[in-house]
Amino acid sequence: MIDILNILLTDSFWAASLRIATPLIFGVLGALICERSGTLNLGIEGIFVVGAMCGWMATWLGAGLWGGIIVAFICGAFFGLIHAVLTVPLGLSQHVSGLGITLFATSVSYFTYRTALPDVASPPRIEPFQPLDIPVLSDLPFVGLVLFQQTALTWLALLMVVLVWYVLNRTNLGLAIKAVGDNPNSVDAQGLSVYAIRMWAIVIGSALMALGGAFLTMSAFDAFFFGMVNGRGWVCIALVIFASWRPGKALIGALLFGAFDALQVRLQTEMGAFVPGQVFLMAPYVLSIVALVIAARSADYPRALLTPWFKGQR
Amino acid sequence: MIRIEPREKISNSSTVLIPIIAAVVSLLFAAIPLLAAGANPFVAYVEMAKGVFGSVFAISEMLTRATPLIYTGLAAAIAFRAKLWNIGAEGQLYLGAIAAVTVGSGFFDLPAVLLLPLIIVLGGCAGAAGMAAPTYLKVRFGADEVVTTLLLNFIIIIFLQMLLEGPLQDPMGLGWPQSAPILDQGMFPPLIDRMRIHSGLILAVLLAVIAHFMIKYSVWGFKLRAVGENSAAAKHAGININRSLFGVALLSGGLAGLAGVSEVAGLKGYLTADLSPGFGYAGIVVAMLAGLSPLGVLIASVFIASVFVGADSMSRAMGISSFLADLVVSVSLLCVLVGGFISKFKIVRAGTGKRFK
Numbered sequence: 001m002i003d004i005l006n007i008l009l010t011d012s013f014w015a016a017s018l019r020i021a022t023p024l025i026f027g028v029l030g031a032l033i034c035e036r037s038g039t040l041n042l043g044i045e046g047i048f049v050v051g052a053m054c055g056w057m058a059t060w061l062g063a064g065l066w067g068g069i070i071v072a073f074i075c076g077a078f079f080g081l082i083h084a085v086l087t088v089p090l091g092l093s094q095h096v097s098g099l100g101i102t103l104f105a106t107s108v109s110y111f112t113y114r115t116a117l118p119d120v121a122s123p124p125r126i127e128p129f130q131p132l133d134i135p136v137l138s139d140l141p142f143v144g145l146v147l148f149q150q151t152a153l154t155w156l157a158l159l160m161v162v163l164v165w166y167v168l169n170r171t172n173l174g175l176a177i178k179a180v181g182d183n184p185n186s187v188d189a190q191g192l193s194v195y196a197i198r199m200w201a202i203v204i205g206s207a208l209m210a211l212g213g214a215f216l217t218m219s220a221f222d223a224f225f226f227g228m229v230n231g232r233g234w235v236c237i238a239l240v241i242f243a244s245w246r247p248g249k250a251l252i253g254a255l256l257f258g259a260f261d262a263l264q265v266r267l268q269t270e271m272g273a274f275v276p277g278q279v280f281l282m283a284p285y286v287l288s289i290v291a292l293v294i295a296a297r298s299a300d301y302p303r304a305l306l307t308p309w310f311k312g313q314r
Numbered sequence: 315m316i317r318i319e320p321r322e323k324i325s326n327s328s329t330v331l332i333p334i335i336a337a338v339v340s341l342l343f344a345a346i347p348l349l350a351a352g353a354n355p356f357v358a359y360v361e362m363a364k365g366v367f368g369s370v371f372a373i374s375e376m377l378t379r380a381t382p383l384i385y386t387g388l389a390a391a392i393a394f395r396a397k398l399w400n401i402g403a404e405g406q407l408y409l410g411a412i413a414a415v416t417v418g419s420g421f422f423d424l425p426a427v428l429l430l431p432l433i434i435v436l437g438g439c440a441g442a443a444g445m446a447a448p449t450y451l452k453v454r455f456g457a458d459e460v461v462t463t464l465l466l467n468f469i470i471i472i473f474l475q476m477l478l479e480g481p482l483q484d485p486m487g488l489g490w491p492q493s494a495p496i497l498d499q500g501m502f503p504p505l506i507d508r509m510r511i512h513s514g515l516i517l518a519v520l521l522a523v524i525a526h527f528m529i530k531y532s533v534w535g536f537k538l539r540a541v542g543e544n545s546a547a548a549k550h551a552g553i554n555i556n557r558s559l560f561g562v563a564l565l566s567g568g569l570a571g572l573a574g575v576s577e578v579a580g581l582k583g584y585l586t587a588d589l590s591p592g593f594g595y596a597g598i599v600v601a602m603l604a605g606l607s608p609l610g611v612l613i614a615s616v617f618i619a620s621v622f623v624g625a626d627s628m629s630r631a632m633g634i635s636s637f638l639a640d641l642v643v644s645v646s647l648l649c650v651l652v653g654g655f656i657s658k659f660k661i662v663r664a665g666t667g668k669r670f671k
Contacts (some may be wrong), residue, residue: 042460086648089318090655095399095460097651099598103644107637114635115351234464241458278476285465285472289457296456310318 007266011145014259018150019220021258023048025157026212027236028243028250029164030076030205036168036245037201038181038304042098043083044209045233046105050075051213053109056224057116059126069153069214076210077203079105084202088195091308102233113224123223129153151219153211158251160208165247177201181302184309194309209233231285238288242295245302253291260287318659325657332653333603333610337617340646347641351634358628365627366620372627374511378581380619382407382590384518385573386597387604387611388525393445393566395529395606396542398559402448402463403570404594405470406441410571411578412474413440415482415585418496426499433500433579434517434572441571442564444470449563453556467594475587484584493585502580514576521569525608538562570594592640596622599647618643 007013027044034041041047055072059065079101086097117123129151132138138148168174176197179187184194212232217224239257243249264280345355366376386403393400400406414437422429448462477483478491486494502512529535540548541558549555573593578585600618604610625639 082648086651090652091318092651092655096598096602096647099401099595100644100647100651103595103599103640104648107640107644111347111635111637111641114637115347118633118635231465231468234461234468238461238465241461276476276480278472278479282469282472285469288465289451289462289469292461293451293455293457296451296458299456 003270004263004267007263011142013262013266014142014146015149016262016265017255017259018146018154019258020261021254022150022154022157023212023215023220023232024236024239024254024257025161025251026208026215027233028239028254029157029160029247030208030212031236031240032243032245032247032250033164033177033205033208034202035240035305036181036302037177037198038184038302038307038309039084039087039198039202040094040098040237040306041080041083041101041202041205041209042095042237043079043101043105043206044098044236045229045231046102046109047076047079047206047209048213048216048229048233049109050079050105051210052217052228053113053213053224054210055214056126056217057113059218060124065127065129065218068218069211072210072214073207076213077207080203080206080209081199083206084199087308088198088202091310094306110226113226123225125222126218128217128222129219153215153219156211157215161247161251168247178302180309181304184304188309188311194311198309209236212236235284235288238292241299242291244295244300257284257287260284319662320658321660328653328657329605332657333605333614333650336603336646336649336653339649340642341621343645344638344642347638348634353632353634358632358634361628361631362620362624365631366624370506371509372623374506374509376616376619376623377515378509378511379623380615381512381515381518381580382573382577382593383596383600383615383618384515384522384611385569385576386593387600387615388518388522388597388608389441389566389569389573390598390601391604391606391608391611392525392529392538392569393562394542394601396538396559396562397545398449398562398566399460400445400463400563400566400570401460401598402445402466402567402594403573403597404590404592405463405467406444406567406570407574407577407590407594408470408474409440409444409574410437411574411585411589412477412482413437413571414500414575414578415493415496418500418579419494419584420497423497424499429497429500430502430579433496434575437575437579438568438571441574442568444571445563445567446560449560453559471587474585478585478587482585491587495584496579500579501583502576510581512576512580514580517572518576519612521572522608522612529608534561570597573597596643599643602647603650617646621646 031041031044051072054075055068058071059068063071083097083101086092087094131149131151134148138144168178176187176192180194180197188194213229216228239250239253243253261284264283268277268280348355348358366372386407389400389403414433417436418433448459448466451457451462452459475491478493482493484492484494502514505511505513529538537553537558540553541555545555577589582589596618600611600614603614621642622639625636628634629636
């Protein structure tokens with residue numbers, strides 16, 4: 001127990017937690033926007049892969065780091081658009097379409113990567129985002145390392161939490177997004193297009209998911225590997241339910257998950273001698289299921305989630 | 315303005331035609347990545363066809379690849395019929411395989427007539443347990459089975475790696491993370507000499523036929539369809555929804571477990587953590603292409619297996635990445651989904667009621 005307390009008191013532990021949480025923050029926010037408007041987006045796992053591959057490759061080809069982020073954003077939006085067309089105007093199964101998008105996006109990324117780099121055993125590396133060394137602030141004890149030595153993408157993720165919260169809770173647009181997810185007929189009666197709002201929500205949500213993937217190759221690491229997303233997308237889907245579809249709670253959920261993941265890595269080095277390492281590797285997925293089970297009963301699902309809506313049919 | 319209206323009746327021909335069109339379109343789509351990779355698509359298609367149908371050996375390889383897809387395709391088809399979203403066939407496959415090597419690699423030294431059935435039954439039970447757990451969490455706590463089964467896939471594979479470096483590791487395996495081989499009398503008998511095709515295929519076909527008759531003609535099959543199509547009405551009619559769901563879960567998980575048994579006790583002989591290149595996920599595509607019909611699964615699994623085997627052989631001949639196969643498979647899933655829309659709905663001009671096209 002003393003060991004765990006010691007770990008929890010170090011600033012490097014909390015810095016790692018925020019770093020691990022960053023892709024999840026993007027992913028949870030993206031999934032949250034989609035689901036608030038009434039559409040489950042199981043394409044998230046594949047869109048993470050696309051963001052990771054495209055952002056990294058664009059940077060490697062010379063687009064620059066922010067150029068890579070824009071490319072990842074656009075590619076994520078593109079796959080989101082496919083999901084949006086299939087699930088909103090066509091009203092097809094959101095489960096199957098989402099899984100299809102995941103398979104499609106993953107195979108497009110892998111094929112493109114293999115075709116562009118057929119022979120390399122280890123992928124070329126890029127110069128990734130560096131920690132923002134903010135003068136004075138980054139020298140502060142504790143918070144200096146935790147907050148002010150993160151990369152720009154982590155700050156972007158935190159900014160997005162505020163932005164998504166503001167749009168959903170303080171603007172008419174947010175009201176409309178929540179309404180199409182709860183009661184699309186009421187939005188239609190207002191003369192707004194249910195199709196347009198739902199589709200835009202999926203496109204923007206998917207683009208955010210891709211940024212989560214891009215963080216992996218452009219900030220957490222500096223290269224792309226097969227299987228590097230490793231279920232992070234699915235974890236986000238569980239975290240959205242845990243967060244009751246609220247941006248603030250989504251941030252807390254992602255941070256808790258990041259902290260747990262950082263803790264298991266540290267415990268692994270301390271207790272690895274007498275507990276198999278896989279026990280710790282399994283822990284984050286087990287934790288996600290536990291969080292889901294705890295939250296599921298009281299979950300306040302958007303009422304029109306999974307229900308397609310057709311104009312003129314009531 | 316245009317409007318979308320449901321058709322009164324889905325024509326029989328469209329249920330057969332749409333998967334075929336989806337398969338053809340997805341194959342034609344492959345020309346785009348092939349051109350992008352600088353290959354001649356026609357040469358590539360010929361190479362693929364040669365790799366699948368070029369010889370008896372090629373066909374036997376394709377059917378060997380189709381075998382696990384029949385099991386996982388049936389697993390998905392049965393679960394999806396009841397709207398139980400079992401996306402965990404990949405993990406359940408490994409549970410079946412773990413059970414198979416645990417009992418089959420010397421734990422019981424039984425004659426073949428006893429050992430192989432024992433392996434099959436226990437492998438199926440392990441897979442069934444792997445789906446029963448998330449179904450319990452769904453029924454008892456309302457935890458979405460899509461997420462839990464997906465996450466369980468990762469947990470089970472890590473668990474397997476732990477076993478392969480621990481209790482299941484082959485003491486004669488020079489430290490490689492692989493299990494001890496299954497005893498000879500515990501293996502599925504081969505179908506043709508000097509080829510890898512094995513009698514796991516016969517069992518798979520048999521199960522598909524049984525599943526077809528059960529769904530179509532048994533009371534259980536009627537309940538399954540009722541729960542899937544309108545669970546509120548099914549409940550009203552006195553069907554115990556939770557019990558039906560558990561039945562479906564056990565069957566679906568068991569079939570996925572048998573895919574693992576068939577791979578390990580029919581093909582590989584021992585278990586490694588890369589036993590399945592995503593058979594569980596491909597099974598979902600098989601089931602959708604099959605229109606969730608067990609007999610359709612037989613045809614769809616042959617198509618998907620052909621894509622994988624053909625792309626592998628084209629990849630060896632032309633140096634194009636075999637990820638092309640995954641691309642074709644995923645596009646076929648999206649195409650069949652859109653096809654389903656076309657068969658169920660028609661587009662009409664609002665107001666006039668006339669057909670748009």
